[in-house]
Amino acid sequence: MSLHKVDLNLFIVFEAIYNEGNLTRAADVLHLTQPAVSHALARLREQFADPLFVRKGSLMEPTARARSIVNDVRQSLQVLQNTLTPDSDFDFRGSERQFTFCLRDVLEATCLPQLLAYLNREAPNISIISQRLPRRDLESQLASGRLDFALDVLLAVSDDIHHELMSQDNLVVIARNNHPALHAGLDIYGYLSQQHILVSSRSEGPGVEDFELSRHGLQRQISLRCQHYYAAFRVVQQSDLLLTMPQTYARILNASGENTIYPMPVEIPPIDVHLYWHKNVEKDAGNRWLREKILELGVSTLI
Structure with a gap:
């Protein structure tokens, strides 16, 4: 043809x-x-x-x-x-465009409130869809245009996918208030002596914290594996299990002080969060405007 x-x-x-x-x-x-x-x-x-x-x-x-x-x-x-579409053609204040994101639950809780607060002030007619997809589908969904952005940890992607560091977050440890083994605080020996919760969408395999612990020759004991930090946080509140999770989300969940937040007792690099988009929308005026705003908001929260 x-x-x-x-x-x-x-x-x-x-x-x-x-x-x-x-x-x-x-x-x-x-x-x-x-x-x-x-x-x-x-x-x-x-x-x-x-x-x-x-x-x-x-x-x-x-x-x-x-x-x-x-x-x-x-x-x-x-x-x-x-x-x-020239760059100057995007009227964000009057636009009714809808943008679709791939976000995991942690990033929904930490990124969406700040982003939506900004959009409600500056671009009230723009709407957002947040969904969760398998990481293996990100490239095809971005390429097809069904997905505008993805926010996730650093992933192995092709050159067709552009990405930029948006924010960083440290890992912390959550324990219930008055945990009987932590009256003197939390050190690495206390951390390894307790049972832990691992949050993962996968049914098997180590978490990012386990990879880092193994680099120090350390291994923790996993008593519960579940899918969401919120559920794990509630389990911690009613047990002696420890939970390792991103600090920003931990502060949100612990706003009422139900649990105690401890620094990670071993040095672990912060978690990098990247913003992903497809090369085909690199010059799209609306996409470029929103990703610049997302990166501005994200950079302001770098730890």
Whole structure:
């Protein structure tokens, strides 16, 4: 298929149908009539020699061929849009743009309040979606445009993914108030003699703190493995277990002083939090504006 023989507007229709799953809704989004969208779909089917979408009730289900090309289509449309949008065109005060983030629970609690407070003051019509995805899917989701940003620890990513250090956080240890073994404070011997909670989305394998402990030739005893710091924090409150977690989130959870926060008794490097985005949106005015603000807010919290 030669590109000069293809009407690129057809790909805009393709993306709208894929996103909406319905011809009527796609027509509304595109400000076209439904017959016009149906005609465009017929031309797309002819170009690809594939139905692309199959009706199931009121929905248009994408075929395997449609699923195989959707990311490339979205990526290409985003690149074209970026070339047509000068930096000065983004009116953040009047924009109703929606940005999608991939955040883990710790970063939702520590980053979203400050970010939303800023947006509510300066760009009240911009909205945010926060979701959690497997790390293996970050690149494909950023490339497809379904995801605008990801905030996470330093990850091994390709050159297509740009990232920058946003903030750092130290690890601290949480114990219940009046823990019977910690009247004199917490040293490394007391730390290793107690049972611990490990918070991880994985069902097995060490945590970041265990990697660092192993570099010192040390190993702790894990009594509970769970998925969320909030749950672990509540368990600590009613047990003698210790919890190692990021300091910023620990202060938020311990605002009422239910537990005691101790410094980590062994030297461990701070956790680096990076902001990730795809190279295709490097020059997108809205994306660039928001990521600059995120980095400004993040840098102000560096420890």
